[in-house]
Amino acid sequence: MGDVLAARSQMAVSLGFHILFAVVGIAMPVLMIIAEARWRRTGDAMYLELAKRWAKGTAILFAVGAVSGTVLSFELGLLWPGFMRFAGAIIGMPFSLEGFAFFAEAIFLGVYLYGWQRISPRAHIVAGFLVAVSGAASALFVVIANAWMNTPAGFQLQNGAPVNVDPLAAMLTPAAFPEVLHMLVAAYAATGFAVAGIHGFMLLRDHRNAFHRRALGVALIVGVPAAIVQPISGDVSARYVAHWQPPKLAAMEGQFRTESGAPLRIGGIPDVDAQRTRWAIEIPRGLSLLAFHDPHAVVRGLDAVPRRDWPPVPVVHVAFQIMVALGTYLALLGIWVAVEALRRRDLAANRWLMRAVTIASPMGFICIEAGWTVTEVGRQPWVIYGVMRTADSVTPMPGLIVPFLVISALYCFLGVVVVWLLYDLVMRSPITRDGDGTIAPAAA
């Protein structure tokens, strides 16, 4: 494995790991404050129990998110000093703002988690609300930084160095809006369905368990609207990509030739040597219609750029298909849930619905990993699209395979531990039926 590949892999592992925890840090506080607010309003102690248990799980995840994020802020330099030397002054600003958002998040999370007995109920809920807001703000800022890598703005190039640097213009880069929107909605959709899936699974065993019924309700309130909005937001993203990064769109769609009235390909495997995508279902003119809202629009294929500027086409295409397929499933499931809920049916007693919710549990997170693969691998071979190549920004230190393996092993270990701890937490949930009134931990 070459040094650049090792560095890219290490970055991918670190980011792919961090994003899981970051997403939970964005969305879980929302679930917790909904549960807590319901407890305050109804006096139903089960909601308090729920808020506290979720808080406990979130604390574990948040800690791992914080440390893995710290790793990233060093890795940007450890692996890509060339990139940071070039870009630091331009996009350091969103990272700095992100730093402040973390600060706010960490402070109020401390207050929220440890302050149940120390501060007034109102102050406690406000603290939870501030955690949720600052979590969303962190995501906003860091994704802006990433958007800038896709559509660099706010500077001019002179002899390979940036001049006339304008950090504000850099933050208002065109890709920022669609990426941030899509990412935030993704966080709520993924977390909402992940949590709903866990409790749905427990409800399949016993659909009258009062604890899990309430948990399911709160999780779906967050997950369902987000999942329904997500394909629309994804369409906005795709049109931005079509406009600003034609090679990425071509790779996503497996579009090798430039043509007007290009078909939409569903599934299939791009064959780079033969320059065609095999085994795909083709919907005539579909791509032109979706990407440009005109069935005759010209879609630029990979042949519009030199071969050395192609991203790894199969990876991008397959990742995109996975995201869209699972995203469509989540949106349809969201509609089903919404319809049932509006008709005031008992969701938990509907076994088919609970099965569908249970298998949806990991899907949002898979979408997120797949979506980031599309964004990041689709940008290759550039680290700053059209400006700096990834290979030119890597650290001169040889032997990068070693840190890659070390970090991967460390994260595997942490991942296993986290899963095990959460499993333990879920399995020790209370068994109560509505009407019993008592809360008893099961099999402690």
Added chain:
Amino acid sequence: MATAIAFVALVSLNAYVLLAGADFGGGVWDLLATGPRRAEQRALIAEAIGPIWEANHVWLILVVVLLFTCFPAVYAGLAIALHIPLTLMLIGIVLRGSAFAFRSYGSSEDAPQRRWGRLFAIASLLTPLLLGVCIGAIASGRVGAVLEQLNSGGTRESFVSMYVWPWLSPFTVAVGALALCLFAFLAATYLTVEADNAALREDFRRRALAAAIAVFVTAFLALLLARWQAPRVSAGLLASSWAPALHVLTGIAAILAIAALWVRKWRIARIAVAAQVSLILWGWAATQAPYLVPPTLTVANAAAPSRTLALFLIVLALGAIVLLPSITYLFRVFKSSPAHEPGAGRAK
């Protein structure tokens, strides 16, 4: 403007050292917990760290984003030359933070508790040691030398001489040990204030005094080695015009800290220790000003364009307006009185 920002960087580093440093020091005392009150000592440490370590940790992030926004060349340069110790330090940070969280929130059974406690404590040793090593390496001028070589295109040197030798020397190790002792000293002193019974307070008083001795030994050692391996530091510390004042102040703070511990004036001791540690940090900064990475990168020649710097200062001011009251609130909620209800605050 660049100088003002460099100043802010130092202030954040100072805050990190005083706050997070004490959290790491707490880990050291967790590892060294002995005697009949071993369990109580550990509980006190956990309670003191729990609500605040993540917020304390953010000071480090602030230093990092500040460096890469305002002094990108410095950030890139340090990341190249100090790749190995920084990576090791990160591993320490990851294990420390997650082990602590696993212990606090995971299963309350005995065996896993002890396992995570051990990992938390060992990782707490690693990070301060390496932080000290990195600072020592920068101060010694060897990091700067490596960067000069890279700039002139001369990467013929062997791997070891480029990426290991600059940070691994008796001097840097001595600075690492000094950092560790200082953090332990900080933690023990703070814990005398936070302990809720006299016996526990005495435990930490004894530990603080022992740490004070260790600080003297390692500081002396580092100074001796500096003459040989970091001439700029030793020249600054021995010969410059401000040196005597600095030494006198640091000495006063050190003596005051020990005296206050001796006569059990806990709050005074806490202030004095914090002052002592801060003075040592500022002393280091003063020896290498105006260099950020001697002998190449200065505050002026590594600074980002002035537009970025100005914007950063504005953001910083806005951030301070929002965050300083929040931090004050956090510490008021959790640090105003010794915990009356042990464990009550935790979401169980």
